[in-house]
Amino acid sequence: MPMATHPTETGGTVAVEIDQLEKTYSGGIHALRGINLSIEKGSIFALLGPNGAGKSTTMRTLATLTQATAGTAKVLGFDTSTESSQIRQKIGYVPQTKCSDPYASVRDNLLFQARVYRIRRGERMVRIDQLMSDFGLMDSASCMASQLSGGMRRRLEIAMGIVHKPTLLLLDEPTVGLDPDARLELWDMLTKAVDRDKMTLVFSTHYLDEVDQYASKVAIIDAGRVMAEGSPAELKRCIEGKMYTVELARRSDGDAAMEIIRQIPRVTRALQIGGKLHITGGADHEFSQQLSQLMKSTNIEILSLQVAQASLGDVYTRVTTKAFDPSA
Ligand SMILES: Nc1ncnc2c1ncn2[C@@H]1O[C@H](COP(=O)(O)OP(=O)(O)OP(=O)(O)O)[C@@H](O)[C@H]1O
Ligand SMILES: [Mg+2]
Numbered sequence: 001m002p003m004a005t006h007p008t009e010t011g012g013t014v015a016v017e018i019d020q021l022e023k024t025y026s027g028g029i030h031a032l033r034g035i036n037l038s039i040e041k042g043s044i045f046a047l048l049g050p051n052g053a054g055k056s057t058t059m060r061t062l063a064t065l066t067q068a069t070a071g072t073a074k075v076l077g078f079d080t081s082t083e084s085s086q087i088r089q090k091i092g093y094v095p096q097t098k099c100s101d102p103y104a105s106v107r108d109n110l111l112f113q114a115r116v117y118r119i120r121r122g123e124r125m126v127r128i129d130q131l132m133s134d135f136g137l138m139d140s141a142s143c144m145a146s147q148l149s150g151g152m153r154r155r156l157e158i159a160m161g162i163v164h165k166p167t168l169l170l171l172d173e174p175t176v177g178l179d180p181d182a183r184l185e186l187w188d189m190l191t192k193a194v195d196r197d198k199m200t201l202v203f204s205t206h207y208l209d210e211v212d213q214y215a216s217k218v219a220i221i222d223a224g225r226v227m228a229e230g231s232p233a234e235l236k237r238c239i240e241g242k243m244y245t246v247e248l249a250r251r252s253d254g255d256a257a258m259e260i261i262r263q264i265p266r267v268t269r270a271l272q273i274g275g276k277l278h279i280t281g282g283a284d285h286e287f288s289q290q291l292s293q294l295m296k297s298t299n300i301e302i303l304s305l306q307v308a309q310a311s312l313g314d315v316y317t318r319v320t321t322k323a324f325d326p327s328a
Contacts, residue, residue, distance in 0.1 A: 012077075015041040015168050015200040016062060020071035023057050023224075031057040033224035034071065039202060039217070041167075044194065046211040047204040049221035050320055055204035056096055058221070059172045062202070063093035076167055089117075092161035096172040096204075100157050102146035106137050109145055109160055117164035131159040135189050151182030158190060162197065169194065171203040175210065183207070187214060208312045218312075220319050227319035235315045243314070244288065246277040249301035257300050264290060 016039035023032040032054045039045045047055045060066040061073050064084035073080040075087045100109045110128045119127060132138045135155040145153055154174060162169060174190070175183045191214060194201050205211060211218045212232050219229045228235055248257060254272050261270045266282035281287055288305060295302050 013041050015039050015043075015076060016045075016202065017074040018058070018062075018071070019073075021058070021061065021068050021073055022070040023054075023061065023066070024069045031224055032061075032068070032071075035221070035224070035226055037219055037226060037229070039200065041200050042198065043216045044191075044201045044203070044214055046215035046218040047202065047221055048206070048208070048211055048218055048316065049204075049227075050206075052223075053221040053320075054224040055221055056172050057224075059093070059170050059202070059204060060095075063091060063170055064088060065093070089164075090166055091168045091170060092164070092166035092199075093170045094157050094161040094172065094174065096176065098153065098157070100145040100153060100160060103144055105142050105144055106132065106148070106156055107141045109156060110163060113160040113163045119164060127163060131163065134193055135159045136185070149182070151178050151186060154178060154182075155186055155189060158186070158193075162193060162199070165197050166199060168200045168202065171201065173204050173206070175205065175207065183210070208316060212312050220316060222320040228315060232312055236312060243307065244277075244279040244281065244291065245304075245306045246279060246291065246295075247303040247305075248275060248277070249303045251275045253300045256298065257295060260294050260298060260300070261291070264294065 016037065018035050018037040021032050021035040022030075024030050031052075035054070035058060037058075047058060049055055057066065061068050061080055062075055064075075064080050064087050067081055076090050078086045080087060101112070104112065107128060110131060111124065114124045114128060129138075132141055135158065137152065137156060137159065140148060140152060145156060148156060158171065158174060161171070171190075175186055178186065187210065190201075193199075203210075203215075215232060217229070217231055218235065220227045220235075246257070248254060251274075254275070254277070257277055258270060258272055261267055261277065261279055264281065264287075266287060267279060269278075269280040271278045279291070282290075288307065292302060292305060
């Protein structure tokens with residue numbers, strides 16, 4: 001019988017490969033409906049999406065804590081459904097909810113984790129001291145986790161998640177509930193650790209600014225599907241230049257202008273609100289010229305034509321509002 005060949009950790013550039021991943025929970029909830037994602041090694045990848053989108057389910061599948069119903073997910077070349085032990089040694093996972101022991105000290109929480117990962121006695125203390133220093137926990141080494149502020153507790157839990165120097169770190173909403181300063185502090189410490197230990201980081205969040213600032217790529221998930229994927233800049237470019245606001249000199253021209261606009265081939269949406277027309281369409285200079293010329297030719301005077309700067313929030317709203325199809 002031929003021996004099964006296990007791929008060693010992929011020499012390739014891909015850390016996570018998800019193909020048509022589906023998950024139906026026992027109650028019949030279809031949480032993932034065919035997720036496809038490819039996450040490069042060394043990148044910082046964000047999962048963004050509304051409540052119930054499937055972010056945690058995706059993370060838990062990658063962490064081998066839940067089994068997919070269909071499709072495949074590979075982590076560092078290993079299959080999540082058949083090679084969980086190889087994966088667990090190489091990843092760190094910090095869930096959305098508190099995971100440190102509230103009645104153990106900062107140091108003891110880290111020690112416990114170091115023992116779980118069988119870090120040798122001699123190395124344990126050095127590693128723990130380094131992490132406490134990196135995550136600003138040195139002065140609180142003897143404090144119980146329950147006595148820490150929200151920000152410090154989250155930092156402790158992230159430190160616990162990387163005690164064994166994982167190749168891939170999965171953080172489910174690392175900054176949920178933290179104030180703006182605590183979020184900044186956490187990200188500062190986290191990005192330094194990620195850089196130094198050359199980790200791939202996958203995190204979920206509801207904060208668009210975190211995605212914009214720290215993620216090299218983002219997938220916007222809604223109702224178990226990937227609605228958009230790319231770098232924050234790429235996603236914004238998809239919309240940038242496509243949101244035109246046209247102000248007409250005469251409000252009474254509104255209906256006639258709408259008729260004309262609907263005939264322009266690349267217009268995908270047009271709304272008339274007050275005296276303004278909001279148009280979604282082609283992103284180039286040619287498109288806006290076409291708009292102006294058509295209006296001129298019919299004697300419709302344009303007072304102003306603005307191209308809106310898209311934010312990640314625009315992309316998010318655009319791709320998530322129409323996503324859920326209950327009949328699917
Ligand atoms: N253990 C479970 N059993 C049954 N249904 C579940 C379970 N976990 C999650 N779900 C359901 O699966 C769907 C996706 O949930 P998930 O927690 O993955 O979303 P999420 O994107 O992480 O949301 P949030 O932003 O609120 O954390 C939701 O409808 C949720 O109610
Ligand atoms: Mg979640």
